[in-house]
Amino acid sequence: MKIYEKEGFAYSALYSEMREKIVRGAFKRGDKLPPKRVVAEEKGVSVITVEHAYGLLCEEGYAEGRERKGYYVTYSEEDWFSTGGEKIIIGGHTGGGKDLSAFSLPLATYKKTARVVLNKYGGALLTRSAKRGTKELLCAVKRYLNRKYGINVSENQIIVGAGSEYLYGVLALTLKDRGVFAVESPSYHKIEKTYSAHGVACDPLSLGEDGVKSEELKRTTAKVLHVTPYGSFPTGITASPGKKREYLAWVQSDGRTLIEDDFESEFALGVKNAETIFSLDKSGKTVYLNSFTKTLSPAIRAAYMVLPQALLKEYEDKAGFFACTVPKFEQYLIAELLDSGDFEKHVNRVRNKLRREKITRV
Amino acid sequence: MKIYEKEGFAYSALYSEMREKIVRGAFKRGDKLPPKRVVAEEKGVSVITVEHAYGLLCEEGYAEGRERKGYYVTYSEEDWFSTGGEKIIIGGHTGGGKDLSAFSLPLATYKKTARVVLNKYGGALLTRSAKRGTKELLCAVKRYLNRKYGINVSENQIIVGAGSEYLYGVLALTLKDRGVFAVESPSYHKIEKTYSAHGVACDPLSLGEDGVKSEELKRTTAKVLHVTPYGSFPTGITASPGKKREYLAWVQSDGRTLIEDDFESEFALGVKNAETIFSLDKSGKTVYLNSFTKTLSPAIRAAYMVLPQALLKEYEDKAGFFACTVPKFEQYLIAELLDSGDFEKHVNRVRNKLRREKITRV
Numbered sequence: 001m002k003i004y005e006k007e008g009f010a011y012s013a014l015y016s017e018m019r020e021k022i023v024r025g026a027f028k029r030g031d032k033l034p035p036k037r038v039v040a041e042e043k044g045v046s047v048i049t050v051e052h053a054y055g056l057l058c059e060e061g062y063a064e065g066r067e068r069k070g071y072y073v074t075y076s077e078e079d080w081f082s083t084g085g086e087k088i089i090i091g092g093h094t095g096g097g098k099d100l101s102a103f104s105l106p107l108a109t110y111k112k113t114a115r116v117v118l119n120k121y122g123g124a125l126l127t128r129s130a131k132r133g134t135k136e137l138l139c140a141v142k143r144y145l146n147r148k149y150g151i152n153v154s155e156n157q158i159i160v161g162a163g164s165e166y167l168y169g170v171l172a173l174t175l176k177d178r179g180v181f182a183v184e185s186p187s188y189h190k191i192e193k194t195y196s197a198h199g200v201a202c203d204p205l206s207l208g209e210d211g212v213k214s215e216e217l218k219r220t221t222a223k224v225l226h227v228t229p230y231g232s233f234p235t236g237i238t239a240s241p242g243k244k245r246e247y248l249a250w251v252q253s254d255g256r257t258l259i260e261d262d263f264e265s266e267f268a269l270g271v272k273n274a275e276t277i278f279s280l281d282k283s284g285k286t287v288y289l290n291s292f293t294k295t296l297s298p299a300i301r302a303a304y305m306v307l308p309q310a311l312l313k314e315y316e317d318k319a320g321f322f323a324c325t326v327p328k329f330e331q332y333l334i335a336e337l338l339d340s341g342d343f344e345k346h347v348n349r350v351r352n353k354l355r356r357e358k359i360t361r362v
Numbered sequence: 363m364k365i366y367e368k369e370g371f372a373y374s375a376l377y378s379e380m381r382e383k384i385v386r387g388a389f390k391r392g393d394k395l396p397p398k399r400v401v402a403e404e405k406g407v408s409v410i411t412v413e414h415a416y417g418l419l420c421e422e423g424y425a426e427g428r429e430r431k432g433y434y435v436t437y438s439e440e441d442w443f444s445t446g447g448e449k450i451i452i453g454g455h456t457g458g459g460k461d462l463s464a465f466s467l468p469l470a471t472y473k474k475t476a477r478v479v480l481n482k483y484g485g486a487l488l489t490r491s492a493k494r495g496t497k498e499l500l501c502a503v504k505r506y507l508n509r510k511y512g513i514n515v516s517e518n519q520i521i522v523g524a525g526s527e528y529l530y531g532v533l534a535l536t537l538k539d540r541g542v543f544a545v546e547s548p549s550y551h552k553i554e555k556t557y558s559a560h561g562v563a564c565d566p567l568s569l570g571e572d573g574v575k576s577e578e579l580k581r582t583t584a585k586v587l588h589v590t591p592y593g594s595f596p597t598g599i600t601a602s603p604g605k606k607r608e609y610l611a612w613v614q615s616d617g618r619t620l621i622e623d624d625f626e627s628e629f630a631l632g633v634k635n636a637e638t639i640f641s642l643d644k645s646g647k648t649v650y651l652n653s654f655t656k657t658l659s660p661a662i663r664a665a666y667m668v669l670p671q672a673l674l675k676e677y678e679d680k681a682g683f684f685a686c687t688v689p690k691f692e693q694y695l696i697a698e699l700l701d702s703g704d705f706e707k708h709v710n711r712v713r714n715k716l717r718r719e720k721i722t723r724v
Contacts, residue, residue: 104488111480114691118473126466128660162524162663162687169531173559193683197535199561298490299690301524321555325524327692328661329476 010045011052016150018053019275022062022075023241033063033071061240075241103267103350104297109342110333117332125332129324133160133304133331140335141304144343148266151279151288153306159315162301162325164263164291165194171287172198174311174318175224175257182222184212188233191226191261207235211243217250224257225250229277230265244277251285257311258286266295266347267354284308292334295347302326302334372407373414374512380415381637384424384437385603395425395433423602437603465629465712466659471704472695479694487694491686495522495666495693502697503666506705510628513641513650515668521677524663524687526625526653527556533649534560536673536680537586537619544584546574550595553588553623569597573605579612586619587612591639592627606639613647619673620648628657628709629716646670654696657709664688664696 021027034042036050043050054071057063062075118125132138138155145151161167172195175181183192185204192202205216211229227247229239239247251258260277278288291303307315324331337343383389396404398412405412416433419425424437480487494500500517507513523529534557537543545554547566554564567578573591589609591601601609613620622639640650653665669677686693699705 107485107488110488114476114480118476123469124661126469126472126659126661162528163685165684166524166528166687176561190683197681197683199538297488298685299486299488301685301687301689319559321552322527323525323660323663325528325663325687327663327689329691330689 010049011056012150014039014043014045014049014053015056018057019062022057022073023245027073029073029075031073032069033057033073035070061242102353105337105346109337109346110297113333113336113340113342114329116336117329120336121328121332125328127328129326129328129331131320131322131324132156132158133324133326134328134335136335137331140338144338145288145306148344149276149279151276151306157307157309157312158304159307160302160304160324160326160331162303163293164261164289164303165190166301166325167289167303167305168194169198170315170319170322171259171289171305172200174315176200178223178255178257180220180222181224181226182212182220183226184228184232186234187226187228188263191228195226207232207237209237211237211239211247214246217246223255224259226259226261227277228261228263230262231267233263241275244275244280247277248281248283248286251281252283256285260286260288262288262290264294265290267351278306281308284310287311295343296334296337300330300334302330372411373418376401376405376407376411376415377418378512380419381424381603384419384435385607389435391435391437393435394431395419395435397432423604464715467699467708471699471708472659475695475698475702475704476691478698479691482698483690483694487690489690491688491690491693493682493684493686494518494520495686495688496690496697498697499693502700506700507650507668510706511638511641513638513668519669519671519674520666521669522664522666522686522688522693524665525655526623526651526665527552528663528687529651529665529667530556531560532677532681532684533621533651533667534562536677538562540585540617540619542582542584543586543588544574544582545588546590546594548596549588549590550625553590557588569594569599571599573599573601573609576608579608585617586621588621588623589639590623590625592624593629595625603637606637606642609639610643610645610648613643614645618647622648622650624650624652625656627652629713640668643670646672649673657705658696658699662692662696664692 018027018033027033033054036047036054039045039050040047054063054065057071058065062073063071064074065071133141135155137160138158141158141160142153142155145153159167159170161170168191172181176198180201180203181195182203182205183195185206187204192204195202203220203222205212205220205225207213211232212225212227217225225247227239229244229247231238247258250256258277258281262276265276276288278286285308287308288306289303290305292300293303296302334343337346380389380395389395395416398409398416401407401412402409416425416427419433420427424435425433426436427433495503497517499522500520503520503522504515504517507515521529521532523532530553534543538560542563542565543557544565544567545557547568549566554566557564565582565584567574567582567587569575573594574587574589579587587609589601591606591609593600609620612618620639620643624638627638638650640648647670649670650668651665652667654662655665658664696705699708
């Protein structure tokens with residue numbers, strides 16, 4: 001099983017394998033998972049690696065560790081419900097007013113990278129960007145999505161724009177012919193406001209313990225569902241694996257699209273981030289949306305979305321003619337931060353801070 | 363008449379006075395204007411100053427110089443038609459493909475200013491911008507509009523956004539309840555495309571020699587009229603003073619709004635720019651829109667609009683909640699370029715180039 005070690009993500013690959021087994025029912029709720037030493041030997045990895053993988057299964061709500069007894073499966077497809085995870089409220093979707101400077105990129109890193117960009121790109125700093133974003137940024141985001149979330153897409157599925165709100169608008173223009181959009185209630189107020197401003201009627205679906213209530217999902221006639229599965233603002237609710245699968249089941253019906261607004265999962269306190277619905281959705285009906293405005297600084301207006309292949313034509317027809325709204329400078333800056341590792345270093349620094357101080361960001 | 367000299371804009375003040383006299387009918391078409399020496403003596407300014415003012419009246423289509431005879435009025439309100447001006451096509455609204463690098467800000471100036479910004483602003487580079495734009499940029503634009511176009515507004519009437527197209531969208535969201543928008547035909551295709559994408563029906567009005575045909579203005583039931591009075595793309599048509607007054611008359615009726623899309627008048631080849639409809643409109647029903655994307659570089663996504671006071675509440679209600687889409691860095695950069703004089707130096711350099719080479723930019 002050398003592939004695990006070679007990729008440097010042994011625990012991650014093992015986690016995925018175990019998760020799949022649990023979801024497919026190879027292990028059922030209440031089952032004990034194989035002892036760490038046994039798995040380590042079988043897979044040819046270290047016990048530490050297995051420990052990491054098991055820890056991640058626990059954080060994601062698939063299993064739980066019992067003192068001196070081992071790890072037990074807690075996930076069950078039948079009741080669409082998991083043990084749920086942490087409910088830390090980190091609400092990046094706060095708007096102005098709060099001092100979030102402790103979570104911004106350090107000024108020194110920003111300046112250093114800005115100078116690298118000014119020296120490196122020359123005349124390209126003043127030429128027009130491709131509409132969806134510069135090749136440099138799209139490829140850097142693609143690599144980042146792959147290593148961080150296991151999302152494997154082509155760079156032509158990625159579109160960058162001047163902040164999440166701007167991309168909500170682009171999605172409204174692209175999908176408004178479908179009719180009503182369902183949104184979480186409560187949720188970040190600008191989601192519904194932006195859709196409404198674009199003439200889209202919104203159906204607010206009430207939230208239960210781990211996301212939109214099942215009966216609400218059944219009730220709505222909306223064709224588009226916008227969810228914030230990680231640390232939803234203002235409730236702090238994070239969708240359980242079961243709830244994510246419920247969203248996935250919802251989106252399977254004809255003409256439905258799910259918008260996964262992952263506005264701040266970078267600051268998840270687990271070993272690794274929550275798995276994305278986008279990567280779980282093999283049917284290609286989910287849009288993944290994330291923002292650098294939250295993770296880098298509110299002064300840097302840049303967000304991105306990943307469209308499933310099936311939506312590319314619709315996007316191109318309805319909103320593909322818009323020029324890119326992010327200046328070249330910021331595009332190169334973010335690409336540099338992603339490729340140099342400074343972005344992940346910064347995110348880890350903030351996560352450690354949150355962990356140490358048990359900060360509740362609202 | 364010391365005020366002329368004191369203000370350092372003697373010719374400009376004299377021009378305005380003479381223009382008002384012509385428009386109000388104190389001088390009629392065919393009338394000879396007072397000889398330069400006479401005016402110079404009467405006003406206590408130099409002959410050169412009068413020459414500049416008369417030259418400007420000619421460029422703006424109010425008068426013409428006849429060899430050894432003096433200056434004669436060519437403007438007549440009755441036929442809504444002037445002698446028209448130059449028809450140089452400089453079409454900044456070209457989209458990608460063309461090499462416009464000769465018209466971009468010099469890279470050295472960009473880099474120098476970028477370094478000034480990085481050194482000067484510190485932590486403010488990473489904090490959230492006010493929604494309409496940073497105070498620094500709004501005030502710099504306000505001062506620029508005043509000295510360049512004689513537009514005198516409060517900075518709270520100015521809104522910056524990520525390019526003209528983005529602001530077209532904001533205007534669509536703000537004004538779409540009015541119904542149909544009238545646009546020039548032909549015109550830059552993204553104007554109609556953006557409005558249509560936002561669900562606004564467009565009524566294309568055909569162009570005559572100096573702008574939208576009078577019968578088309580009478581015919582349309584649109585409440586919003588979007589014009590590009592300077593160097594309209596792709597025709598290169600520049601509205602005559604008479605046509606501008608026709609637009610002004612059109613907008614007087616209840617519930618009407620004029621959008622003056624002044625996408626590139628900075629590159630006008632006259633001594634001074636064409637007067638804006640915004641500044642002529644004492645009724646406050648015109649929106650003025652301009653873009654730095656055209657004058658600085660297509661890589662810098664920044665445009666601005668000036669709303670009349672009467673529209674501020676409607677804007678605030680419909681689209682005022684959107685976060686500013688221009689990063690802090692570009693906002694400070696443009697403010698620096700405007701305040702240092704580098705912006706106007708660059709514009710003059712391009713104008714000289716256009717004049718020398720008689721370039722037709724399409």
